[in-house]
Amino acid sequence: MRSIVRAGIIASIYVVLCIVLQPISYGVIQLRIAEALTVLPILYKEAVWAIFVGVLLANIYGGLGIADIVVGSLTSLAAAYLTYILRNSWAAYLPPIVLNAFIISIYLHALLNFPYWATVLSIGISQTIVVFGLGYPLIRYLRRYEEKN
Numbered sequence: 001m002r003s004i005v006r007a008g009i010i011a012s013i014y015v016v017l018c019i020v021l022q023p024i025s026y027g028v029i030q031l032r033i034a035e036a037l038t039v040l041p042i043l044y045k046e047a048v049w050a051i052f053v054g055v056l057l058a059n060i061y062g063g064l065g066i067a068d069i070v071v072g073s074l075t076s077l078a079a080a081y082l083t084y085i086l087r088n089s090w091a092a093y094l095p096p097i098v099l100n101a102f103i104i105s106i107y108l109h110a111l112l113n114f115p116y117w118a119t120v121l122s123i124g125i126s127q128t129i130v131v132f133g134l135g136y137p138l139i140r141y142l143r144r145y146e147e148k149n
Contacts, residue, residue, distance in 0.1 A: 007050035014054025036134035038096035041084035052077040067107040097127040
């Protein structure tokens with residue numbers, strides 16, 4: 001039961017962060033703060049599906065259409081699963097960065113007519129900032145919290 005509640009909370013926080021921070025959460029140039037949560041599969045298996053659901057719901061709201069809803073959500077699912085698989089390695093932080101940079105850029109390039117490699121660079125930089133700037137400290141904090149309890 002605890003893992004179901006945790007998954008619901010993770011998905012909800014992801015959606016709320018995207019909606020509240022909408023101006024910086026969508027498009028070619030973005031800083032999606034909610035992506036800090038994509039490293040939670042390092043600690044919680046249920047976060048894999050929670051991230052998928054959160055991205056799915058946030059992308060429905062985002063307005064970029066079916067490509068963003070389907071491909072964006074499936075990309076996040078793959079990244080979350082790989083993060084979980086690599087959870088005992090520093091490489092666990094890389095899937096949300098690499099997959100989003102290269103896959104999301106494909107349809108953003110097609111939809112928004114922005115050069116592909118510039119999109120890869122933009123998404124890659126923003127993902128790196130969020131994953132290492134917010135996600136890494138989040139994991140460190142949660143590990144210490146869990147050790148105390």
